Amino acid sequence: MKCIYLDHSATTPVDPEVVTAMNPFFSMHYGNPSSMYSIAEISRDAIEQSRSTIASFINASPKEIYFTSGGTESDNQAIFTTAQKQKHKGMHIITSSIEHHAVLYAFQQLEKEGFDVTYLPVDSYGIVSPSSLQKAMRSDTTLVSIMHANNEVGTMQDILSLATIAHEKGALFHTDAVQAIGKVPVDVQLMNVDLLSSSAHKLYGPKGVGFLYAKKGTPFSSYLYGGGQENKKRPGTENVPGIVGFAKAIELAQNRSLDDHQHLQNLATFLTDGIQNLVSDVLFTGHPTQRTPGHVSVCFKYVEGESILLMLDSHGICVSSGSACTSGSLDASHVLLAMGIDSATAQGSIRLTMGRQNTMEDMKAVLNVLPEIIEKLRKMSPLC
């Protein structure tokens, strides 16, 4: 059965050009970048070339890019090490209530360690209002971390305004841009951020590699202890093929960004309109316009997300669900709840995130089966 993959926010297929770029670094240019002999220079140069490509894509300097094992590690390093390094300045740190667990649980851990944490609320679109940040800022606030684009509902924040408020009070600003990079322009200067996290596998790069941008002079440090790699900020033998693949993925994103953007918008609009017309009692979540392209998140009342997901899967359509059942926890998505959606409705959420390869035919295929799936499940539901 043909598979229609509509879960690009979970992960993306690695672009064949990316695989081709990585390949020589497995068995041919395998030298350890820390070694002194000439063949290792090829690995070292490849890393530095990759660093430059990525830096210029986000308007940073190469020295401000540190490679990590992924988005989770980047988020953790940014948050834990800056909070610790600024402890003498203050113990108040701020985040939003819709962060990914890689940020949220880091803050909860710091809270356990004695930090005072403010979790900013969001409005019904998932927007953190600059005025709420303004009010939360204190003289002992050292770090603000607010995600650029939300993974569940696609809402994008006004990072420049938020970062500017943080800076006015002398706090650092970190943003988790894992869901933004490759989909929308990300310019660390225009956004005025100190730290930014990214993960390659969300933009057609390989799993297991990410980067942390840290502006020159930012007080952060290595989260792991060991060798002197990555300018002493991230020990461990570098994942050379992964880093090269990440840079290639960024290069492709750069070349295709305009086309991709328009294409994804078109797909999402078509799908949204179709669902709206064909199914009753639906609630589209996230901001109507301030959102990542190709991202449709919707709650179907009276039914539960996992059931929808699995029925779509039986038709070869891959989507994800924000329901409690799929997250491994028993509570409905903390993101949807923070947006004021009641938990029964939140249980019926489905996320469809489109990618480069998707076509209008794919959208039509979804619209072809989704209404009857919802009908079938609602017939089974005691809530109808």
Place this chain on the structure above:
Amino acid sequence: MKCIYLDHSATTPVDPEVVTAMNPFFSMHYGNPSSMYSIAEISRDAIEQSRSTIASFINASPKEIYFTSGGTESDNQAIFTTAQKQKHKGMHIITSSIEHHAVLYAFQQLEKEGFDVTYLPVDSYGIVSPSSLQKAMRSDTTLVSIMHANNEVGTMQDILSLATIAHEKGALFHTDAVQAIGKVPVDVQLMNVDLLSSSAHKLYGPKGVGFLYAKKGTPFSSYLYGGGQENKKRPGTENVPGIVGFAKAIELAQNRSLDDHQHLQNLATFLTDGIQNLVSDVLFTGHPTQRTPGHVSVCFKYVEGESILLMLDSHGICVSSGSACTSGSLDASHVLLAMGIDSATAQGSIRLTMGRQNTMEDMKAVLNVLPEIIEKLRKMSPLC
């Protein structure tokens, strides 16, 4: 120029069979293992299959294997989280003075945080004597970490004796087996260890993936915060191709272990004898027999390691050096110094670590140029 690679302890070329095993997981079976739809099951199954392969190789149960981003992370997680989790039991922890920086710097960091650390000495062969551990053990000792095989000099410890002593006093035992796995039999039951670290790129697997073995019931925890992957012990989207490649590398090691072992021994013996016969004033370091196969480490008096390394490189021969110059620090190797070697001699150290692909011809090529290189450098040396 043909390259004779003799630095397999730094990293290894990825075996083409490993690349072949990884390939389908980039662009074809790319599903996020945490996703619910059927295509993600392929990724999930591949991880579990890999976990089983690796577990059975070291005589562990699959649930005791946790995938990480490499040896450094495995070491850090093992050390930091067990020390913290057992803080109520005691604050005394023990390691050796010849550990890799991924272990050594973790202990130094814990020392800064208030732990009492004993760094056990080694003898002139780099052996930690069980009796010195016995003497160092206290009622408040909670963790002992001693590496299985040393990366610089190849010396292997009697892990069973050391672990047994640690257990008698109720402490956990961790071993950094990054340099042992794939070269010598590693059986966690026979060795009686609680925690063990490994990194794929040291055994013809890919860079950027490792595992931590933690015996059932061992009080350790996640070092990173985020999603619930790896049984809640290691968050972040799994590096599926990396994990699959690691398992394939382990499988190959298993199939080839006897052949590899004999081959590497032969090469090392031939090279050692040759150097001994052709060059004066040399000091072979590490234990003569209790060492990893294919590992020759030697100090050439009156000359400095980086110079030897670069001159060998100009002949297409890749080796590494324990000299201060290559490590980025100014001090000679802490391993050689701990073994009682004076710092001038330690500066002249060279490590040649052979691999599967190497031949007797390669050894002859080294012996063909090494004596004249040493002679040339000694002619330049004010110490001669």
Place this chain on the structure above:
Amino acid sequence: MYTKKVKDHFMNPRNVGSIENADAQGEIGNPQCGDIMHIDIKVENGVIVDIKFQTFGCAAAIASSSMVTEIAKGKTLIEAEKLTNQMVADALGGLPPAKMHCSNLAADALHRAIQDYRRKHPEVE
């Protein structure tokens, strides 16, 4: 993740719906956890002659509801009372650990329906 049997009962659930003039009904679950199960039964001479369910929930919840109706149909109330959630899970070839607690409550819903019946018919043994 799910066994073939779970998938079958999820995709083709047996005894979906409600019974007009049901003799008794039982409901369990809460929307927080994302599962609500409702069971209607029709009883004749102490035997469950008809049973139907409605479930809001994940595949495990739907499949275990379907399975419990299939097992209970034709059973005496006394036999049906002995059914446990674990037996339902076993009949499905097992459920993922995360689903055992929250989504595997169909037997409890059935017991509530039987309780309801006994309350209304205290004369039945």
Place this chain on the structure above:
Amino acid sequence: MYTKKVKDHFMNPRNVGSIENADAQGEIGNPQCGDIMHIDIKVENGVIVDIKFQTFGCAAAIASSSMVTEIAKGKTLIEAEKLTNQMVADALGGLPPAKMHCSNLAADALHRAIQDYRRKHPEVE
């Protein structure tokens, strides 16, 4: 890592060795850091007419020793005294940052040789 010039001076060092009946000599370095440089000079009429070095150390140490001898040869003592380690590094097309402090001491060794010469020949300007 190293420039072409460094590699050239390392692989083909100029003026290696010692001078019999040298007029003066200078040495700098320590075995801890792994670099020791020794320079012999022969001086005629205030001009360095011959210069040789011996160095225990890495490629940067050897190359900067070689380079300093090449620059100093034929220079007056006064000119040679103005040579700095930085100038030697520049003449080599630069050195890696890690090597600037420890391995780039050849000009200092030369200065010590000149000092030694001046001590022995206080009459020379």
